[in-house]
Amino acid sequence: MKLLSELLSRVRGSREEGSEGRKDLEEVLDKAAKGEVLEFEEAMSFLRAVESRLSGEPQVKKVRGKVVFVGDTHGDFDSSKEVLRRFKDHKIVFLGDYVDRGKKQVENANFLLANYYRHPDRVILLRGNHESPVVNLNYGFMETLYHTYGSEWPFLFMKYNEVFANLPYAAEVSGLLALHGGIAEGLKSLKQIRKLPKKDMIPSDRIAFQLLWNDPYEGIEEFGENYSRGGGTKYYGRKALESFLKSNGLKGMVRAHEAYPEGHAWLFNGETGIEGMRSILLSVFTCRYYGIPPTVALYDGRKMEVVRL
Template sequence: MNLNVEQLVNKPMNIGELGEKEIREIVSKVTPILEKEPKLVKFDVDKILFVGDTHGDLESTTPIVRRFLKEQYDGVIFLGDYVDRGLMQIENINYLLALKLLHPEKVILLRGNHETPLANRYYGFIDEVASNFSTEFYNVYSKLFSYLPYASLVNGEILCLHGGLAKGLATVKQIEDLPIEVEVSNPILFQLLWNDPREGIKGFTPSDRGDGIFFFGKDVYENFAKNNSIKYLIRAHEVFRNGFHWYFDDSILSLFSAKQYTVPVAAKIAELTPQGDLTVIPV
């Protein structure tokens, strides 16, 4: 098929028709854009959308994108986890890459823990690519994933990332200097993708997710927020049946935006309004 990015975004049912040649073309065009983006993307906006995990659920992603385009938002930040587990993993990531090509300045695709070979080996994406193309073709995606930014700072006071705060992360600026890695070995980067907030604890405690992953308490967040003038942290990474959860007296918002998951979810996204309100919205 002829590659028409605008048509793909407007008619997402065609995204499944992409072959290896067309996917390579999309990746080759979007890679230079991602390479130029800082690892901490800064946004000064009036109106922006925040999107949690979509996990191959193209049927949830497409109405979110329609809303973004129709309502003329200044930007949209996807908080990671575009692949693994879902029924349309390849279609979902390709659709978002096409959207990034169409609106490179407004669309931010953050890296999640499922944009790593570690997760993709166990949760389905490598097998999905192998069954449709080849195991070697997965390398096209894994290299691309390594260029995705790790966090975004909105209006200097809303920090967006996939997982959570990390041991050794004292300032937001440190994120700018984190390395580009396909297999994530840097401990701070690893924790940004994997850590979770938890009520009722202090400091960092080991997580049941695995080695090198931690829960962090309210004290960790409050100290970091005070030192970096952060008003909110918006993240994803955890599934909630109602699609969202507030931590630490409504200072951390966790979003999950895939309706079709291992369990049914009342998926949610969030909107920052020109009045400065942070509102949770059904998908």
């Protein structure tokens, strides 16, 4: 935490002001949208533009129409690219975890952020637990920036994370709740998510933290300590999810965060009224670096279909 605050004060200092990248933003966006690694000044002006657009996003995005849900990509630029190429007539809800672990983290982040910037109604980016400096300092992103940008890495590390802190926590997609980890203990209503503070980098809010970190577990009904992740994270059970969905007029939930062997998993039996939705919770994972098939889910408001990339 001390390192972070030192970084913050350095970045907020002289370098950011008065060193505007003069390159035409459109040109920079072209490069980023192809997943290219940008030069330092280009990257800063690109990220400032994306941040300003994201800062106007609500914490719960409302999405209608034909949708693809995409789980963790973790630097799997190829999967992200494939989704945009293959599902041209769909809106795409990315469920978070764009950086850390994989081989093309900067490329993946730039590609997704630039495509969001240009098509904010088609490319919806939600926040994952790795879109936080306390996580991506330790799992690969910081190192990647260091190797890419040398001594300038702290400025970009903080700027990417300022951008990430503006990503919405959830989406409401034709009766389904979509988010990275799951429901939180103490969460009763979607309104609570709508009111969560923006720019909460860590995040410090307990509900926000759990939305990004929690896992489902068939062995409990309500909430329990999540010993495998620790640090205040929780497991949620079928009853907890069922009552949250019911009291918020929702049919089911789609989340990511865990790499099941099949690339997806159905959890918590229950009726949704949606064809192909075999239970009230679908977990999906899309990164190809985990030895599992990268998987997405298609949903048009009536029917759910799991598809391998």
